[in-house]
Amino acid sequence: MNTKAAVTTPRGLGAIANIQLAGDDAAKAIARVARPTPKIFTAGRIHVCEVIDGDNVIDHVVIGHESQNNFAISCHGNPFITEAIIKLLQKHGAQIVSKEEMLLDLSGTENTIGAEAKLAKLKAPSIEAVKLIAAQSHQGLAMTAAKWLAEIDALDLPQIKNQCDNILADSAKAKFLITGCKAVIAGAPNSGKSTLINALAGKQKAIVTDIAGTTRDWVSINCRIGPVLVEFIDTAGLDENLTKDDVDKASQQAAHKMIENADLIVYLNDAQAPPENSTLGRLADKTVIFVQNKCDLLSDEQKNSLPAGDIHLSAVTGLGIDKLCDAIIDILEVKGLGPQTPVCFTQRQTDLLTTISNAKEVSDAKTAITQLL
Ligand SMILES: Nc1nc2c(ncn2[C@@H]2O[C@H](COP(=O)(O)OP(=O)(O)OP(=O)(O)O)[C@@H](O)[C@H]2O)c(=O)[nH]1
Numbered sequence: 066m067n068t069k070a071a072v073t074t075p076r077g078l079g080a081i082a083n084i085q086l087a088g089d090d091a092a093k094a095i096a097r098v099a100r101p102t103p104k105i106f107t108a109g110r111i112h113v114c115e116v117i118d119g120d121n122v123i124d125h126v127v128i129g130h131e132s133q134n135n136f137a138i139s140c141h142g143n144p145f146i147t148e149a150i151i152k153l154l155q156k157h158g159a160q161i162v163s164k165e166e167m168l169l170d171l172s173g174t175e176n177t178i179g180a181e182a183k184l185a186k187l188k189a190p191s192i193e194a195v196k197l198i199a200a201q202s203h204q205g206l207a208m209t210a211a212k213w214l215a216e217i218d219a220l221d222l223p224q225i226k227n228q229c230d231n232i233l234a235d236s237a238k239a240k241f242l243i244t245g246c247k248a249v250i251a252g253a254p255n256s257g258k259s260t261l262i263n264a265l266a267g268k269q270k271a272i273v274t275d276i277a278g279t280t281r282d283w284v285s286i287n288c289r290i291g292p293v294l295v296e297f298i299d300t301a302g303l304d305e306n307l308t309k310d311d312v313d314k315a316s317q318q319a320a321h322k323m324i325e326n327a328d329l330i331v332y333l334n335d336a337q338a339p340p341e342n343s344t345l346g347r348l349a350d351k352t353v354i355f356v357q358n359k360c361d362l363l364s365d366e367q368k369n370s371l372p373a374g375d376i377h378l379s380a381v382t383g384l385g386i387d388k389l390c391d392a393i394i395d396i397l398e399v400k401g402l403g404p405q406t407p408v409c410f411t412q413r414q415t416d417l418l419t420t421i422s423n424a425k426e427v428s429d430a431k432t433a434i435t436q437l438l
């Protein structure tokens with residue numbers, strides 16, 4: 066294998082950073098840059114030394130000899146230091162590669178799903194996502210596909226297709242854990258959308274006034290709700306009559322576009338005002354949580370007459386925000402996904418499962434299953 070080097074920690078200041086060096090000439094490169102030079106290279110040992118470029122000391126480091134021809138250099142966490150070391154390794158024959166390429170190279174003979182899991186885990190936004198992805202390489206998806214392949218001649222195609230469709234349905238839910246969820250806060254002007262986003266953010270992100278039409282451009286924040294990273298987007302209040310000037314028109318169009326592209330709509334109604342029906346038609350094919358806001362202004366009798374299925378909330382006092390969070394987790398249906406659930410977490414896997422699901426012949430399904438592994 067060509068000798069390659071990659072910085073495997075993120076760029077930025079930190080106590081330490083890590084550089085991975087692997088390949089046929091890795092030990093030779095280490096011998097040229099480490100002072101004192103390790104007398105013998107033994108996998109599993111560490112070597113404390115200086116990294117030198119001629120007479121210049123670049124850093125004091127710890128070099129871990131992880132396996133044959135594979136070294137981890139732990140240096141001090143300053144991007145200028147990592148850059149100097151990586152350039153030095155390049156001068157001594159190493160090819161600089163991304164950490165993703167390095168990880169794939171080091172994953173060796175593992176199955177393709179295992180290699181994909183290694184990369185996906187790097188970006189997973191929660192520990193639940195890490196566990197779900199990690200399990201796919203030896204249980205979940207890999208195990209299911211291996212079982213299909215082993216029994217392919219005995220299985221009938223409709224049975225495999227049916228399982229594929231279930232996995233694709235679970236994968237759509239797993240996507241919320243693995244990449245997060247885009248939730249648009251929509252509703253009529255003055256219903257309290259910006260007040261809600263500020264309450265969720267815990268600070269003022271959007272301007273709040275009692276003038277209808279305050280928000281024109283959109284504001285977004287990221288919140289962790291249970292295991293899901295939710296991007297909440299505050300939009301302009303929906304009003305079919307706001308077509309007077311170009312800015313109003315543009316803000317209405319932007320709000321509708323946001324709604325189209327959202328995974329979830331949190332639809333706010335001012336509980337004191339009559340329900341806003343004019344825009345509801347547009348939400349027909351969307352996942353929507355209906356919220357009655359400003360409940361702090363209602364009497365008990367008025368509260369009792371609100372639609373029972375809606376979330377009763379006060380964005381000003383915070384009352385009901387916990388119920389809204391619970392409703393989000395429930396509606397995304399992520400709770401039932403355990404590490405054993407087979408799911409796709411890359412487009413390649415989704416495409417292959419779709420191919421299997423649409424296969425006309427067992428042989429077509431077999432080819433796609435083999436590629437999956
Ligand atoms: N009492 C009470 N007032 C609220 C609540 N939520 C919002 N308000 C008030 O309602 C008014 C409008 O709030 P905003 O958050 O600006 O409403 P909006 O939906 O963002 O309005 P637009 O940006 O114009 O679409 C402000 O005066 C808020 O203080 C609530 O839960 N209770």
Ligand SMILES: [Mg+2]
Nearest residue numbers: 258259279280
């Ligand atoms: Mg607003």
